[in-house]
Amino acid sequence: MEVISKQLSVSSEIKVVALAGGVGGAKLAHGLAQLLPPERLTIIVNTGDDFEHLGLTICPDVDTVLYNLAEVNNPAFGWGRADETFHVLEETKRLGHDAWFMLGDKDIALHLLRRQMLDAGMTLTGVTLELARRLGVTHPVLPMSDQPVRTMILTPEGELPFQEYFVHRRTEPAMLGMRLAGLEEARASDAALAALDEADAVVFCPSNPFVSIGPILALPGVRERIAQTPTLAVSPIIGGRALKGPAAKMMAEQGLEVSAAGVARHYACLVDGFVLDEADAGLADAVRALGLTPFVTDSVMRDKAGRRRLAEKVLAFALSLREERGGE
Numbered sequence: 001m002e003v004i005s006k007q008l009s010v011s012s013e014i015k016v017v018a019l020a021g022g023v024g025g026a027k028l029a030h031g032l033a034q035l036l037p038p039e040r041l042t043i044i045v046n047t048g049d050d051f052e053h054l055g056l057t058i059c060p061d062v063d064t065v066l067y068n069l070a071e072v073n074n075p076a077f078g079w080g081r082a083d084e085t086f087h088v089l090e091e092t093k094r095l096g097h098d099a100w101f102m103l104g105d106k107d108i109a110l111h112l113l114r115r116q117m118l119d120a121g122m123t124l125t126g127v128t129l130e131l132a133r134r135l136g137v138t139h140p141v142l143p144m145s146d147q148p149v150r151t152m153i154l155t156p157e158g159e160l161p162f163q164e165y166f167v168h169r170r171t172e173p174a175m176l177g178m179r180l181a182g183l184e185e186a187r188a189s190d191a192a193l194a195a196l197d198e199a200d201a202v203v204f205c206p207s208n209p210f211v212s213i214g215p216i217l218a219l220p221g222v223r224e225r226i227a228q229t230p231t232l233a234v235s236p237i238i239g240g241r242a243l244k245g246p247a248a249k250m251m252a253e254q255g256l257e258v259s260a261a262g263v264a265r266h267y268a269c270l271v272d273g274f275v276l277d278e279a280d281a282g283l284a285d286a287v288r289a290l291g292l293t294p295f296v297t298d299s300v301m302r303d304k305a306g307r308r309r310l311a312e313k314v315l316a317f318a319l320s321l322r323e324e325r326g327g328e
């Protein structure tokens, strides 16, 4: 107990960058935010899921992180707002709109303000920091880029925009591959690159490795910075299944081994350490064989305290990786 609190007091002095997307990512980001002050934690969020809908710019992963950090997220879905109503959406339906994307009234309010700020010429980073401030979120939540990058899923029917595939088609079509439209013209935001430059440790949250973490890593300059920094990933796959989302289905469709070890292999050139759930303790040797340091813990975040508990373990692990790499 004493050892852990000593480690934590040291960890409160290191600067951490978390890469996140989806609900699992937002949960661990919230756990880390419970432990580290805003000047020691930056969360860089995937924007490949973003799309234009009903004249609004929807940023599902950014908003999921914002709502979770503000503790106003819908606890059942993980995304969207708690105590939400859907009067606007119902009315659009009555007026003939095919309302397949569940935007609630409170969520729409935030989107109207995002629209206004974007139209006034603010960058997505500026808009996100301002929305965070208004929600009472003090940690920097940074969209990965200020230029649009849109994930396209290659299926047997052709390419589908991410939300069309994910929400409208409920991930039913097989995923044969993916493309990041706009990547050639995009760069990581200056704020995201600066945070990575200053980071003492980088944490890949338990997010989808392909569609959540993949787009962040695809931006020029990100991988190079991560290679300079002690980095760990938390497995989004537990016992051969994703707790939420299509990560396991995507791995199977791409011919990858559907297990935490399969995720570790996917990240092997990028990370020093890999967090496995206790259910996958038997895969620790396979992770070690990939040249990564395994760390086994209960990684299921059932509630707010569970998020904090996993974050404590992750920070202690990050510190030990830093020591292994000869950091101070």
Ligand code: FO1
Binding pocket: 021, 022, 023, 049, 059, 060, 061, 063, 064, 079, 080, 100, 101, 102, 103, 104, 107, 163, 166, 167
């Ligand atoms: N996910 C769904 O499965 N169905 C929805 O209708 C839906 C609406 C929605 C609205 C706002 C928002 O921020 C997220 C929303 N999501 C919905 C989640 C979201 O699209 C996905 O979770 C992410 O893109 C995957 O990371």
